[in-house]
Amino acid sequence: MSKLAFIDEKLNELKEQGVYRTLPINYGPCTNVINLNGKEVINLSSNNYLGLANHPRVKKASQDAIEKYGVGAGSVRTIVGNQDLLEILEDLLAEFKHEEAVMCFQSGLNCNIGTIQAITDKGDLIISDALNHASIIDGVRLSKADRAVYKHNDMEDLERILKEKRHDYNNVLIITDGVFSMDGDLAPLPEIVKLAKTYKALTYVDDAHGSGVLGKSGRGTVDHFKLHGEIDFIVGTLSKAIGVVGGYVATKKNVKEWLLHRARPLLFSTALPPAATAATIESVKILMETESYTEKLWENANYFKQALKAFGFNIGISETPITPVMIGEEAKTMAFSKALLEEGVFVSGIVFPTVAKGKGRCRVMISASHTKEDLDKAIAAFERVGKKLDVI
Numbered sequence: 001m002s003k004l005a006f007i008d009e010k011l012n013e014l015k016e017q018g019v020y021r022t023l024p025i026n027y028g029p030c031t032n033v034i035n036l037n038g039k040e041v042i043n044l045s046s047n048n049y050l051g052l053a054n055h056p057r058v059k060k061a062s063q064d065a066i067e068k069y070g071v072g073a074g075s076v077r078t079i080v081g082n083q084d085l086l087e088i089l090e091d092l093l094a095e096f097k098h099e100e101a102v103m104c105f106q107s108g109l110n111c112n113i114g115t116i117q118a119i120t121d122k123g124d125l126i127i128s129d130a131l132n133h134a135s136i137i138d139g140v141r142l143s144k145a146d147r148a149v150y151k152h153n154d155m156e157d158l159e160r161i162l163k164e165k166r167h168d169y170n171n172v173l174i175i176t177d178g179v180f181s182m183d184g185d186l187a188p189l190p191e192i193v194k195l196a197k198t199y200k201a202l203t204y205v206d207d208a209h210g211s212g213v214l215g216k217s218g219r220g221t222v223d224h225f226k227l228h229g230e231i232d233f234i235v236g237t238l239s240k241a242i243g244v245v246g247g248y249v250a251t252k253k254n255v256k257e258w259l260l261h262r263a264r265p266l267l268f269s270t271a272l273p274p275a276a277t278a279a280t281i282e283s284v285k286i287l288m289e290t291e292s293y294t295e296k297l298w299e300n301a302n303y304f305k306q307a308l309k310a311f312g313f314n315i316g317i318s319e320t321p322i323t324p325v326m327i328g329e330e331a332k333t334m335a336f337s338k339a340l341l342e343e344g345v346f347v348s349g350i351v352f353p354t355v356a357k358g359k360g361r362c363r364v365m366i367s368a369s370h371t372k373e374d375l376d377k378a379i380a381a382f383e384r385v386g387k388k389l390d391v392i
């Protein structure tokens with residue numbers, strides 16, 4: 001028997017549970033309409049919220065950077081990988097976010113993994129929302145600090161933990177997503193800041209789905225709640241609304257200095273490629289020039305959500321362009337997604353274990369790049385499939 005037969009057993013388990021997957025192939029750019037597995041479909045599943053992944057100015061900036069800098073940074077940042085483009089990007093992001101300093105990483109996941117471990121130590125406590133993103137959970141696992149989890153967005157539960165445990169620890173760090181990716185709801189940041197003040201705790205907001213979406217021109221959830229200067233660590237991604245790849249933490253200058261010495265993705269993994277950094281600089285510049293992209297995103301999201309609600313779909317508690325169309329049972333959710341695909345609309349079905357059992361949903365991601373025609377076609381497909389499968 002093969003030494004790796006145990007992997008086959010695991011794969012078979014997945015197949016028996018009906019959660020085994022193969023990857024769909026996108027044969028072109030990630031835009032409003034894509035060629036998925038050879039079929040043209042309306043794309044309602046990307047995080048390219050503002051369409052910047054294909055913006056002519058962003059593509060040009062990337063091409064120019066390749067001409068000037070080549071394609072690879074050649075090293076980690078702490079050796080010779082710190083190309084001037086990264087410094088330019090960090091200064092620009094700090095200005096955009098109205099924060100003292102920004103440190104960039106190769107991705108949002110890398111940023112969480114590197115930062116959480118570097119800023120916490122033995123004798124500290126991390127208190128994390130139950131629905132925080134996997135990259136936060138991994139970052140917390142790498143830390144030497146103790147950990148506690150509060151019920152999702154439940155401020156009473158958070159205060160209970162603070163009351164019980166605060167005096168046993170040196171630093172306490174409260175971590176939350178700014179926007180929760182599966183339901184599209186927001187963290188109650190004003191209440192979290194208040195509790196953090198009362199109990200002398202630090203605050204950490206991962207705003208991956210808020211960056212480029214909420215606040216003035218997409219400055220994020222902290223800007224949305226007018227809490228500048230009140231959050232100690234604001235994480236953002238450059239891979240979603242900004243349209244490229246990378247992650248960053250906006251914080252104080254001394255934290256940035258410390259990360260340079262202790263954040264392991266900066267020390268042990270090659271820096272972002274120049275084409276990505278240059279593209280990101282251009283994306284952020286575009287957001288600083290105009291609010292038209294974020295306005296279009298919200299206009300599209302409101303239009304779509306209104307239409308689905310009018311048909312009687314349950315779209316949960318979303319406060320953002322993330323629109324979870326709640327179906328419930330796992331098999332029915334996947335059948336719904338499949339039927340939409342047959343209608344030429346791609347929406348990924350999301351089921352247990354990504355969300356709780358019985359809370360399956362088809363999660364629609366609206367973008368500024370969708371035309372009214374795309375949205376109307378998608379709405380009509382939802383109506384047909386919803387009726388056929390007895391969801392509405």
Ligand SMILES: *Cc1c(COP(=O)(O)O)cnc(C)c1O
Nearest residue numbers: 107108109133135208237239246
């Ligand atoms: C997507 C996401 C990340 C990861 O960002 P990448 O740049 O894709 O690595 C981190 N945190 C949250 C909350 C996310 O939604």
